[in-house]
Amino acid sequence: MNLIVQKFGGSSVADAGRLLRVSQIVREEREAGHDVLVVVSAQGDATDELLQKARGTSKTPPSRELDALLSAGEQVSAALTAMTLEAQGIPAVSLSAWQLPIRTDTVHGDASIRDVGVRRVRSELLRHRVVVVTGFQGVDELGDVTTLGRGGSDYTAVALAAAFGAKHCHIYTDVDGVYTADPRLCPTARRLERVSYEDMYALSRAGAQVLHDKCVALAQEKGVEPEVRSTVPKSAGTRICGEAAERIAGVTCRARRGDELSAVTVVGRALPSLAVEKRAILSLNAAGIVVRGVDAGTGTLTLYVARERDREALCAVHDAVLAE
Numbered sequence: 001m002n003l004i005v006q007k008f009g010g011s012s013v014a015d016a017g018r019l020l021r022v023s024q025i026v027r028e029e030r031e032a033g034h035d036v037l038v039v040v041s042a043q044g045d046a047t048d049e050l051l052q053k054a055r056g057t058s059k060t061p062p063s064r065e066l067d068a069l070l071s072a073g074e075q076v077s078a079a080l081t082a083m084t085l086e087a088q089g090i091p092a093v094s095l096s097a098w099q100l101p102i103r104t105d106t107v108h109g110d111a112s113i114r115d116v117g118v119r120r121v122r123s124e125l126l127r128h129r130v131v132v133v134t135g136f137q138g139v140d141e142l143g144d145v146t147t148l149g150r151g152g153s154d155y156t157a158v159a160l161a162a163a164f165g166a167k168h169c170h171i172y173t174d175v176d177g178v179y180t181a182d183p184r185l186c187p188t189a190r191r192l193e194r195v196s197y198e199d200m201y202a203l204s205r206a207g208a209q210v211l212h213d214k215c216v217a218l219a220q221e222k223g224v225e226p227e228v229r230s231t232v233p234k235s236a237g238t239r240i241c242g243e244a245a246e247r248i249a250g251v252t253c254r255a256r257r258g259d260e261l262s263a264v265t266v267v268g269r270a271l272p273s274l275a276v277e278k279r280a281i282l283s284l285n286a287a288g289i290v291v292r293g294v295d296a297g298t299g300t301l302t303l304y305v306a307r308e309r310d311r312e313a314l315c316a317v318h319d320a321v322l323a324e
C-alpha cells in the first residue's frame with residue numbers, strides 16, 4: 001500500500017478556509033498516487049474552550065468525564081474535514097478512534113497507545129476513500145474514551161503510520177519545521193533540516209510543543225520518520241530521523257511547577273560540554289539574568305532563571321550556544 005499519513009494541527013483545521021487548504025494538500029497527494037490517512041486535532045482553541053467549560057462545573061472534574069468531553073473536539077473536526085473533502089469531490093469517511101479501535105491503557109488524560117485495529121481503515125482505503133481519524137484519543141479495555149495528553153494528535157499520527165506501514169508521516173502545523181528555538185519567542189531561531197530522535201525527544205520533554213514526546217519515542221521505536229511542515233507556504237520542513245545534523249540541536253524553555261523559576265534547556269549531542277556551559281552562563285550574566293541553578297546531563301544542559309525573564313534568557317542562551 002502506497003500510504004501517506006497527514007496530521008493537521010488545530011490551526012490548520014481552524015475554519016472553513018483552512019479546511020479547504022487541507023483538501024488541496026490531500027488532493028495533491030492522491031494525484032501523486034498515494035492513499036491518504038488524515039489525522040486531525042480539534043479546531044483552533046476548541047480543546048481549551050472545552051476545558052474551561054468543564055472547570056465551570058467543577059474544580060476537579062472526574063478524569064473519565066473530562067476525556068469524554070475533550071474527545072468531542074476532534075470528533076467535530078474529523079467530521080468537518082470529511083465533509084470538506086466530499087464537497088471538493090474527494091471521497092472521504094471520518095472515523096473516531098474507538099471505531100478502529102485505537103486501544104490504550106486506562107490512564108485518563110495521559111493514556112498510552114497499546115495497539116491499533118487496522119481492518120476498518122484498510123477496507124475504506126481499498127474503496128479509495130480518504131480516511132480521517134480523530135487525533136488525541138483512544139479507547140480503553142472498558143470501552144471508555146481516553147485522551148493521550150495535550151498535543152497528543154502527533155502521537156496518533158505516528159501510531160497510525162507505524163500500524164499501516166505508511167511511506168510518509170507528515171505533521172502539518174503553523175510553523176514550517178522544527179527550529180533551534182520556538183520561532184515565536186526567538187527571532188534568530190533557524191529551521192533544522194533534520195533532528196535526531198534523541199534530540200527531538202529531549203526538546204519535546206523540555207517544553208518544545210511542536211511535537212508530542214510520546215510521538216517521538218514511538219517514531220524511534222517503530223522507525224517512522226515524521227516530517228514537520230507548514231500548510232502554507234510549501235517548504236522543506238524538518239525530518240525526525242536517526243541522524244543528527246547539528247552538534248547543538250536547539251534551546252527550549254519551560255516554567256517549572258511549584259516555584260517561580262523556569263528551566264532553559266540546551267539540547268544536543270555535543271553535551272555535556274564545559275565550553276557550551278560557560279558560553280550559556282556568560283550570556284545570562286551579560287544580560288543581567290541571575291542563574292539560579294545548573295543541571296548538566298548527557299545531551300542536555302539546563303539553566304534555571306526567574307520566570308519573568310525566561311524569554312530573554314532563552315534568546316540569550318540560544319544566540320550564545322548556536323552562534324557559529
Ligand code: ADP
Nearest residue numbers: 009010011173174178179181182184208209210
Ligand atoms: P499544532 O496545533 O499544529 O499541533 P502546536 O501549537 O502544538 O501546533 O505546535 C506548534 C508550535 O510549537 C509553534 O507555533 C511554535 O510556537 C511552538 N514551538 C515550540 N518550540 C518550537 C521549535 N523548536 N520549533 C518550532 N516550533 C516550536
Ligand code: ASP
Nearest residue numbers: 041047136150151152153
Ligand atoms: N486537541 C488536543 C490539544 O489541544 C490535541 C492536539 O492538539 O494534538 O491538546
Ligand code: MG
Nearest residue numbers: 009151209210
Ligand atoms: Mg501540537
